[in-house]
Amino acid sequence: MPRTRIADPADPRLDDVRDLNHSDTRPDLPGGKGLVIAEGPLVVSRLLESRFPVRRLVGFPGKLDAFLDEHDVPADLPVHEVSRETLAEVAGFDLHRGLLAAADRAPEPALDDILAASRTVVVLEGVGDHENIGSMFRNAAGMGVDAVLFGNGCADPLYRRSVRVSMGHVLRTPFAHLGGTFTTWQRSLSQLSDHGFRLVSLTPDAAAEHLADALVDDRDRPWGKVALLVGAEGPGLTEHAMRATHVRARIPMAPGTDSLNLATSAAIAFYERQRSLR
């Protein structure tokens, strides 16, 4: 493989990992270069196995040696050795993990294909926090959710922080954005109904059904296909979105407490879904 040592921080071959935290020019901005950046051996290995075309691997010599000893990489993949100091200057901060890969974004799978192949999906609305998006993917993957669908107002799942927090699961679990604008995206939920999905809103509303009841029919059998809708912490799902679902479900909370973190609530719903299927 074409392994090269780069000492000059201005070398354009390092542009893929330049200014990683700089808000305007960071390489993972969808409007800019729109790359996917993976950090650390686990996430880099998941990027290499993913549908995203990997452009290059960058790392400290020892970290590259260790990684390449254990992983097969395409023979024509550029691999760049850099010192800790050089990488810190290029990235804009000290990257102590010392191993990065950059890939191009790839088109999303078609919604119909996702829906046909899935038994359980989660639909997010207004989830603007990259860390929550990442945790959501990690929890979804861990508990057998087949895909993540985005309604309006969600943060970019391929932002570096989301990729990292997800432990690379945003690179593995299929996701797609539902069409429409802020006020109309909910209409595309009918596509899910058309595919036979039972649509379940998650809400703290005490009048909603217990989550355990919402995921089974009136003879206690699990629904064949379930879509769990989750809104942002605080505002929750819009009424518009909830009206497009079959049922509203709640996780019972002790009196006088606050609602759970978004990714935690979703994890509980994923668990209950999996439990209903056992």
Next chain:
Amino acid sequence: MPRTRIADPADPRLDDVRDLNHSDTRPDLPGGKGLVIAEGPLVVSRLLESRFPVRRLVGFPGKLDAFLDEHDVPADLPVHEVSRETLAEVAGFDLHRGLLAAADRAPEPALDDILAASRTVVVLEGVGDHENIGSMFRNAAGMGVDAVLFGNGCADPLYRRSVRVSMGHVLRTPFAHLGGTFTTWQRSLSQLSDHGFRLVSLTPDAAAEHLADALVDDRDRPWGKVALLVGAEGPGLTEHAMRATHVRARIPMAPGTDSLNLATSAAIAFYERQRSLR
């Protein structure tokens, strides 16, 4: 109430909130001043309602006005008005929330009293991360867990970050440290058995029982008292701790995925416990 405006950052009355992030002299270090620091109106109000003796309230004038309009505070509680600049210099960083309270630590409730009054407790071992401790308390409070017990090697629940992440629930949910050293603390779990607790270890081990089965007896009735044991992310519970429990329980994970975040796993166990009791 004795409300005073303080402009001099060196004023000793501000020592309770001085160098808040400084690793050696921060006022919430157990070995040092050992104070409890609350930030923001919600957590400050929970501190005022707690068993911890509040020493003073410090804030921007507008933030204090807003808080004192809505909350009763003891007539003799010192209240200090400071500017944003003064507070930033005292604390060592910009505290944009602009409202703080400091309290003394208070003795832990007696373990026997906690155990007699509790139906569900969680026992932590080796959980060294303050954020995980805080999330654990938030989730425990939200889902009706009565107390948090600490085995060996856990981070301080009253550290500022734990208090903040818990949304103040470390100030409300009773907690206590179990006795003994690294290798002997597990013996004190017998006190829990003596109080009739069913001890349940949480583990990713595929040979363990499904969580749902572990929380009910062989006639599907929930155990009257349950203690859930949770270890650190990564190493998990020590074998020694698991051997002291009645049953090992797992949250089923999809193949090829990673274990869940510690506080998320615990939240699922709290949910299942609450579900078994409905």
